[in-house]
Amino acid sequence: MQKLSRGIGLLTLFALGALLAITAELSYGGWIQLPLLALLWWQMSKHQDLHLKNQFLLGLAFGVGYFVIGLWWIYISLHDVGGMNMLLSAAAVLMLSSYMACFFSLATLSLKWFKTSKLTGLMLAASWVLLEFLRGIIFTGFPWMGFAETQVNGPFAPVAPILGGLACTFLVVWISWEIFRLKNTSVFSGICIVLTITLSQLASVFTFTHPTSEPLTVRLIQGNFEQSLKFNPQAMQEQFAFYTNAITNQAADLIITPETAYPWPQSNLPAGLLHSIQQFSTATSSTVLVGLIGEVAQTTGVQYSNRALGFSPDLPQYQYDKSHLVPFGEFVPPGFRWFVDAFHVPLSDFARGKLDQAPLSIARPQQEIVNAAITICYEDVFGGELAARLRSSTQPVNLLINMTNLAWFGKSQAPEQQLRLSQLRSLETGLPALRATNTGITAVLGSKGEILAQLPQFTQDTLSAKIQAYSGLTPYVIWGNMPILTLSGLLLIFGLLRQKRI
Known part of the structure; x- marks a missing residue:
């Protein structure tokens, strides 16, 4: 009994x-x-x-x-x-x-x-x-x-x-x-x-943060490409063409693609692709942030990274390599190679970016520079790490950007869960946030985590909006x-x- x-x-x-x-x-x-x-x-x-x-x-x-x-x-x-x-x-x-x-x-x-x-x-x-x-x-x-x-x-x-x-x-x-x-x-x-x-x-x-500078015009591109197509050469060419056309279709202060929108090593991308984006950025005074596979020189050779590459009209090319990697997806824990080999998709041990990488600087004519802290994929789960980055940054951070690809998880509640995590990060930091995703949820968040605009999931579209940058540090950012x-x-x-x- x-x-x-x-x-x-x-x-x-x-x-x-x-x-x-x-x-x-x-x-x-x-x-x-x-x-x-x-x-x-x-x-x-x-x-x-x-x-x-x-x-x-x-x-x-x-x-x-x-x-x-x-x-x-x-x-x-x-x-x-x-x-x-x-x-x-x-x-x-x-x-x-x-x-x-x-x-x-x-x-x-x-x-x-x-x-x-x-x-x-x-x-x-x-x-x-x-x-x-x-x-x-x-x-x-x-x-x-x-x-x-x-x-x-x-x-x-x-x-x-x-x-x-x-x-x-x-x-x-x-x-x-x-x-x-x-x-x-x-x-x-x-x-x-x-x-x-x-x-x-x-x-x-x-309120611990306050508006700064004029609002930015932003365009967030949601490609809605199936994850399985990322490993098909013909489908990748179509994906390259879509994102390049979507970027250069219209100017904005800031244009963002999702994580690995260009799922191919940077040096092997089609000739002239990145140069055309740089030319568009210069001609239209648009800052463009794209997701791709980076390459990092190591003593043992070149290692790949999950990278965000930024183009600004009057600033050097920006680079952010993902720091907090996903076990089994971006690095293989010791003793678990057999588990990763059970996948039928190409995966790699990615290089780990530094914790103290600089924010992206967004320059606009006759406006002060706005700085944005970048997170890729599930990096925005770790509020303590993000707070530490903002606290130690030598440049004031005014905006959060998350680039992600949740096509791995199909039609599930994962996108809603990560959206709530991004909302929590905005609440903790008192900063607005931009989420550019492949299949959703692409969204614009206010400084209190409120959803200002979003795209429907599993649609190929671009979200155009305005967002107000903020300045200041919350007690949580200061104390962690x-x-x-x-x-x-x-x-x-x-x-x-x-x-x-x-």
Whole structure:
């Protein structure tokens, strides 16, 4: 009977995790997140008498349900695009989800370690934040599907420019715990909930960045080319022609293509292609940023890179090489060559760009220069890294640009998930953002993460818009994650010391 009850508990927590991942895609997912997590704590509390190992399994069941639903689109890249065996592809998604779930599960063990009291929710939130931070750095990190990105549509979004996404995560976990505890400590928990949400909403009145210079005219090109065509020589020629024509079709202050719009080594591109773009840039005073495969000289020979190449009328050619590479897609972790060989698409160990690369300078006649920080693909998942780049930049950054290609993931929720991550980055930095993507979602974001304009997914089109550059640094850019990590660490130390005295 006990085993049956435990089995039902595991299935319930798996389903609850799956439901939480589904609601993350809703317009008010950040608000719905709170009562659903309260249900999680209620379910976990029903099994507090279990052994530590069984308690871990309960947390694992929740995490696996959450990540399998949230990350199932990786199956598309492995099986549908990469041609990997169906069972191996499904197993890879399950293994990654299980690994991600371990961080959630370890955080829930704090419910076992700290005796139930009015401070338990704070200890749980502190544990969750520290393990989320580790999830973002271990094995190069993969902090996708964190609770913070859902808060773009939730009550704690205004906290992001002050203390960052991890602080939003802290508040989500703590307040959801207090919702669960309302029945037992109605006055204390009620005050915590109302006061915290109210103060978080009031934080939106603070602005740390301000408009600078005249708005820029921008053109973001969405090619909508299937990923499988990127390895077909004839299809690549058609892709080259489309992007070159789309770039030179009309002038703008800034024109951006997606990541690897020209999926071929820079030196092997058709003769005169890049020169024609440079000529157009000079003749029309347009700054053009294109995605292609770069080449980096190494002692062992030439190594490829995922590159953004910029052309400006009166400035040297700009170059940004992607720094935070995707495991298995852009570099092969030791011992996993067999896994990459299971793909039927050409992949490579890319060269890693430096962390301190300069921003793109956008020059306009009789206007001050606007500088833009570039991220490629999932680099915009790492808010701490972007904040560090802006903080240490020798030139003030006024705009964020993300170039990406999500054709690998077909018709899934991956584009919406990355859009929310870009919105969170704009919130944290107080800067507007431009997203140029192959299949979507190509969009223009305001300095508070709001969507100003976007293209429909899976359409071949160009998004023309105006965007206002901003100047200044938010507290999060200045301090990074240090304040919330310090607070979380001190809370856990206090909790451990308190446990020893009990």
